[in-house]
Amino acid sequence: MADIRSALADHAAPGRHGTPGQAPGVVLREVSGAGLVQVAAWPDTVEAAMARLAGLAGIAAPETTRIATAGTDVTLFRLAPERFWIAGAAADRLREAVAGAFAPEEAVVTDLGHSRTVLRVSGPEVRAFLARSIAIDLDPAAFPLHSVAQTALHHVGVLVHFAAGTPEGDAFDLYIPRSFALSHWHWLTHLAEPFGYEVREALAAASG
Structure with a gap:
């Protein structure tokens, strides 16, 4: 990149x-160095997407748009019911893993860095x-x-x-x-x- x-x-x-x-x-x-990756799921895949995203990032996915979840080098935002941002230094490291973790019918992954x-x-x-x-x-x-x-x-x-x-x-x-x-x-x-x-x-x- x-x-x-x-x-x-x-x-x-x-x-x-x-x-x-x-x-x-x-x-x-x-x-x-603040990478930014968006994950946009669908209404019927969002729960599974949240669980997979949490596993990749090593922190819980946010339940609400009002509060982010943060780790040492990554922050997860929920911008809408099915749309999430992965931000921070770890976002670049996680980009390929996140992109490979979701089929198009599960979620769309976009690099917003x-x-x-x-x-x-x-x-x-x-x-x-x-x-x-x-x-x-x-x-x-x-x-x-x-x-x-x-x-x-x-x-x-x-x-x-x-x-x-x-x-x-x-x-x-x-x-x-x-x-x-x-x-x-x-x-x-x-x-x-x-x-x-x-x-x-x-x-x-x-x-x-």
Whole structure:
């Protein structure tokens, strides 16, 4: 498989912006090496597909579209009753095994690795920052760890995943269509100016 060139290449240089002398309220970085494979089953095969997918990934398949299941290097999302995403560093490793595990009448497997850019947004002000751009209640009581939502960000459909809790603030991954990634990057950095923000080197998917 050809290497995936970042849609943000030459546009996401590390550095601090917005509030000199203060700790950044928001941290922005790309997640690199995040493969993405879609498995779309049929209504009468979805239960068997879930069991097979869980066996291949080594973690339970999600029962709902609201909560993802996550392992060390793989996350499973349920985007619709019969449609799943395998994301993370392990997605590329699992691609061929997943493709070979399903006959066409059981499920359709599609490599989406080139179709999305994943941005990780974190920091002590991350919820206030995201509240300016997405219409989701991100309070931890309403949106706990590994919650997932499909919503609009700057008029474009994205997937939002509460990926991790960190000492400097919770971290959310935004799965953005690649063709909109650069315009969204510029828009998000502009939106982050009042909070003060730091751009960091890309985060390897396996360490996320």
